[in-house]
Amino acid sequence: MRPFTTCAAVTPASAVAAAPVSPTAAAASPKMARATAAEPEAAGYFFLGSSTFSVYEEMARQLREEGWRRKTEAAITTADLILGDRFHIPYTLLRSERMALSSRFRGTRWVNYFEGSHRLTLKAAMVQLMKEVDTHWPMWLPESYAIGGDQLKKLDERRALLESLTLAGDDDAVWIVKPSSGAKGRNILLLRAAAVPGWLEELPESGRAMYVVQRYIDRPLLLSHGRKFDIRVWALLVSPYSIYAYSQASCRTASVPYDVTDITNIHAHLTNHCLQVRAEHFGEYEGGNEMWLPQLQAYLTSIGKPPDLLETRVLPAIQELLVRTLLALMPQVAVPATEAYKCFQLFGYDVILTEEAEVRLLEINGSPGVAERFLVPLVRSMRGLLGAGPKDRATPSAAACGADDTCGEERSSRSSSGLASPTNAPNSRPGGRCASRAPSAATSPARITRSWRLEDECFVLLWRRGDAVPPGLVGVC
Numbered sequence: 001m002r003p004f005t006t007c008a009a010v011t012p013a014s015a016v017a018a019a020p021v022s023p024t025a026a027a028a029s030p031k032m033a034r035a036t037a038a039e040p041e042a043a044g045y046f047f048l049g050s051s052t053f054s055v056y057e058e059m060a061r062q063l064r065e066e067g068w069r070r071k072t073e074a075a076i077t078t079a080d081l082i083l084g085d086r087f088h089i090p091y092t093l094l095r096s097e098r099m100a101l102s103s104r105f106r107g108t109r110w111v112n113y114f115e116g117s118h119r120l121t122l123k124a125a126m127v128q129l130m131k132e133v134d135t136h137w138p139m140w141l142p143e144s145y146a147i148g149g150d151q152l153k154k155l156d157e158r159r160a161l162l163e164s165l166t167l168a169g170d171d172d173a174v175w176i177v178k179p180s181s182g183a184k185g186r187n188i189l190l191l192r193a194a195a196v197p198g199w200l201e202e203l204p205e206s207g208r209a210m211y212v213v214q215r216y217i218d219r220p221l222l223l224s225h226g227r228k229f230d231i232r233v234w235a236l237l238v239s240p241y242s243i244y245a246y247s248q249a250s251c252r253t254a255s256v257p258y259d260v261t262d263i264t265n266i267h268a269h270l271t272n273h274c275l276q277v278r279a280e281h282f283g284e285y286e287g288g289n290e291m292w293l294p295q296l297q298a299y300l301t302s303i304g305k306p307p308d309l310l311e312t313r314v315l316p317a318i319q320e321l322l323v324r325t326l327l328a329l330m331p332q333v334a335v336p337a338t339e340a341y342k343c344f345q346l347f348g349y350d351v352i353l354t355e356e357a358e359v360r361l362l363e364i365n366g367s368p369g370v371a372e373r374f375l376v377p378l379v380r381s382m383r384g385l386l387g388a389g390p391k392d393r394a395t396p397s398a399a400a401c402g403a404d405d406t407c408g409e410e411r412s413s414r415s416s417s418g419l420a421s422p423t424n425a426p427n428s429r430p431g432g433r434c435a436s437r438a439p440s441a442a443t444s445p446a447r448i449t450r451s452w453r454l455e456d457e458c459f460v461l462l463w464r465r466g467d468a469v470p471p472g473l474v475g476v477c
Contacts, residue, residue: 002295002320007205012183020051030255031375032221036153042067042069042386043066043067043070043390044063044067044068044069044080044104045065045068045069045070045078045079045080046060046063046068046069046070046071046079046080046081046082046083046106046215047070047071047072047073047075047076047082047083047084048083048087049073049083049084049088050069050085051086051367053083053367054369054370055346055367055369055370055375055378055379055382056112058375058376058379059083059379059382059383060083062351062376062379062383063382063383063388064391067137068081069387076090076093076094077093077094077097077098079109079111080103080104080105080109080110080388081100081104081109081386081388082094082109082111082112082341083112084111084112084113084115086366086367086473087407089113089116090112091341094109094111094340094341095339095341096340098340099112099340101319103389105342105387108340108341108342109341110339110341110342110343110344110386110388111341111342111343111344112343112344112345113134113343113366114329114333114335114343114345115333115343116329116330116332116333117329117333117345118366119328119329119332119333120325120328120329120347120364120366121178121347121364121365121366122180122181122210123146123178123179123211123212123262123363124148124180124210124211124212124425125150125180125210126148126170126325126363126364127141127144127145127146127212127247129148129329129332130325130328132472132474133473133474133475133476134324134325134328134472135329135470135472135473135474136471136475137159139358140317140320140321140324140359140360140361141218141234141361142210142214142215142217142361143164143214143215144213144215145157145158145160145161145164145210145212145213145214146180146207146210146211146212146216147161147200147203147210147211147212148180148203148207148208148210148211148215149207149208149209149210150207150208151207153375158200159226160163161196161213162196162198162200165196165197167291168193170193171192171193171194172189172191172192172193173192173193173195173215173216173218174192174193174215174216174218174263175190175193175196175213175214175215175216176189176190176213176215176216177189177190177191177199177211177213177214178187178193178196178211178212178213178214178363179209179210179211180209180211180212181210182209187211187410188266188270189258189347190216190263190264190269191263192263209409217352217354217360218260218356219354219449220258220352220353220354220355221352221353221354221356221357222255222286222355223253223354224285224299225257226257227253227255227256227257227258227268227285228253228254228256228258228259228268228269229251229252229253229254229271229291229296229352230249230251230252230271230350230351230362231241231246231249231251231252231296231318231350231351231353232249232252232348232349232350232368232371233246233249233318233322233348233349233351234246234249234328234347234348234368234370234378235322235347235348235349236343236344236346236347236382236385236459237343237344237345237347238325238344238385238386239334239335239342239343239344240334240335240337240342240415240465241464241465242460242461242463242464242465243322243323243326243384243461244459244460244461244462244465245318245319245322245415245452245459245460245462246374246378246457246458246459246460246461247452247453247454247457247458247460248250248292248293248374248456248457249293250290250291250292250371250374251290251291251293251295251296252271252272252273252276252289252290252291253271253276253285253289253290253291254267254268254269254270254271254276254282255267255276255281255282255284255285255289256266256268256288257281259307260327267279271289272332273290275290276289277289278420285467290371293310294454294455296310297309297310297311297454305357309357310454311452311453311454313357314353314357314359315452316452317359317413318326318349318351318356318359319452319460319462320470321349321351321359321361322349322462323462323463323470324472324473325361325364326347326463326474327351327463327470327473327476329470330475330476331475331476332473333343337457344382344385344386344441345366346365346367346368346370346382347364347368348365348367348368348369349361349363349364349365349366350362350363350364350365368450370382371471374400374457377457380409381458381459382459385459389403404447412453426454445467448462450462
């Protein structure tokens with residue numbers, strides 16, 4: 001692949017392709033004519049950072065196949081689509097250098113992370129944010145405390161945690177300790193309540209490491225052979241502020257039976273793939289210790305649960321959780337319409353079901369892995385919402401339509417929360433500004449919907465500007 005050079009920046013490929021060549025000149029220089037024919041106009045330009053995040057590596061692969069060209073880091077400001085490394089995106093530089101109106105997205109660019117999204121994806125920061133913004137947080141987040149940090153500069157919640165332990169008076173209760181920036185199940189502890197004060201005393205008074213100490217969900221819904229599982233849901237946030245969820249999800253399963261009396265067996269308690277793959281019985285019950293929502297519903301039905309439990313109860317609760325958390329983040333990360341770029345970001349939500357099938361949030365990942373079977377269609381759907389699909393170039397408003405409007409007929413949601421009702425969605429009625437356009441493959445009614453159904457494999461629109469803000473969110477409008 002030929003690197004982008006300063007000369008190429010001065011003379012864009014589109015300008016070269018459009019420049020007329022006289023027959024005389026072409027005859028005099030057949031080599032020039034062959035070179036011109038061999039260099040078609042690029043479909044667009046993208047930058048790919050050095051991280052190994054599978055989602056954006058797959059997006060880069062698809063873009064290359066469809067005629068996009070890769071930019072170097074030195075030329076990042078001339079890329080239409082930036083797939084950067086999370087903490088090394090030059091937002092200040094991007095603000096100062098606008099794209100030409102003739103560029104792929106007509107004067108703007110897409111960036112794959114929202115600046116400030118760590119307030120949601122660092123565990124301690126997320127707990128603090130929810131307590132500041134969402135008065136309903138105890139309904140869906142287990143009792144949680146942010147612990148650690150530089151104690152010489154600020155206080156944490158250890159006093160509140162100790163008071164809670166004293167009031168509960170249950171020394172055998174289980175608590176889980178997670179590093180704020182940890183991933184893949186590393187350095188997670190399960191402690192009895194009686195051991196928590198001792199753990200707190202061992203923390204350095206001026207340490208900067210942050211932790212979340214959380215009441216453990218000790219009565220989870222279990223699969224066959226009494227095994228624990230959690231659900232990984234993929235949520236997509238797109239400027240100006242639209243919230244989507246991918247309709248399929250991964251149920252990550254344990255290899256051994258759940259036993260709350262033995263908190264030392266991580267393979268019974270933590271379902272992270274990186275931990276389970278080392279278990280003796282890995283893959284014995286499900287391939288790769290993974291199952292999908294239709295399989296989960298089939299199992300639940302087989303043990304006497306309602307045949308529509310997921311669609312009528314669990315998915316609406318997950319939907320409300322996604323909307324509440326991402327709206328709580330909105331004042332921190334929303335990109336002004338006057339900015340020289342727009343953002344999108346894929347989040348991985350890990351949730352668990354209690355034995356009463358109530359949804360509880362475990363954590364939120366800002367660079368989530370995606371199950372291999374869904375990686376290609378999920379990335380293709382993401383590109384469609386950004387207007388970066390193979391057919392979107394011919395539709396000038398494809399990106400705006402896909403990201404901010406729902407073209408064609410919308411299916412109503414089964415959710416009783418009202419968060420995703422199409423009556424709250426502007427321009428969704430027949431004759432709206434989207435209805436007159438012939439939808440591309442990326443914006444067809446089959447791919448953009450407000451109804452979360454088990455048989456679909458597409459992004460579901462949960463919330464966008466103009467929809468009602470759910471009650472209990474402070475300072476969100």
